[in-house]
Amino acid sequence: MDLKEKTISSEQIYKGKIIDVYKDRVICPNGKESVREVVRHCKASCVVALLDGKIIMERQYRYPFDEVMIELPAGKFDPKETPEECARRELEEETGYRANEIVYLGKVCPTIAYDDEIIYLLLAKDLVKTHTNLDPNEFVEVYTDTLENILEQIRKGEIVDSKTIAGIMQYMLYCKANQQ
Secondary structure, eight states, rough: OOOEEEEEEEEEEOOOOEEEEEEEEEEEETTTTTEEEEEEEEEEEEEEEEEEEEEEEEEEEGGGEEEEEEEEOOEEEOOOHHHHHHHHHHHHHSSEEEEEEEEEEEEOTTOOOOOOOOEEEEEEEEEEEEEEEEEEEHTOOOEEOOOOHHHHHHHHTOOHHHHHHHHHHHHHHHHHHTOO
């Protein structure tokens, strides 16, 4: 069975700094017409950064939820950046560490029902201390934590960020595949 829908029309209803919103008309596999609301989002990289046997984490206030969230370092692509270039830049800007080695772990699509965002997951190793370069209105608390404690926080629902959970899972699969 062909499950693909055919786009008839696409109307941009909002243009923002990091998202654009569209209302699309489609033909479904059964031949009937339907409407799809789609958020077009820039790509991003998320970094599992290893420092002295621990993982670099961040606490950052997230306005939509009105709370401080626990996350891995991450950020959106600059124009024409690759996932690795974005990961290197964001890691250094937010944490003040530069990675001598970056390993691609995979990607995640956090909200596939209405958003086309792709977040690339990368592992950063062999870190060198530099300095942070946060955006003027960006406030981040950087710390390190053990994998065991991070997993416990995920289990307890203290870490709910999808990119962080996916990044930790991909890191564990990487370790298993490489016997680490």
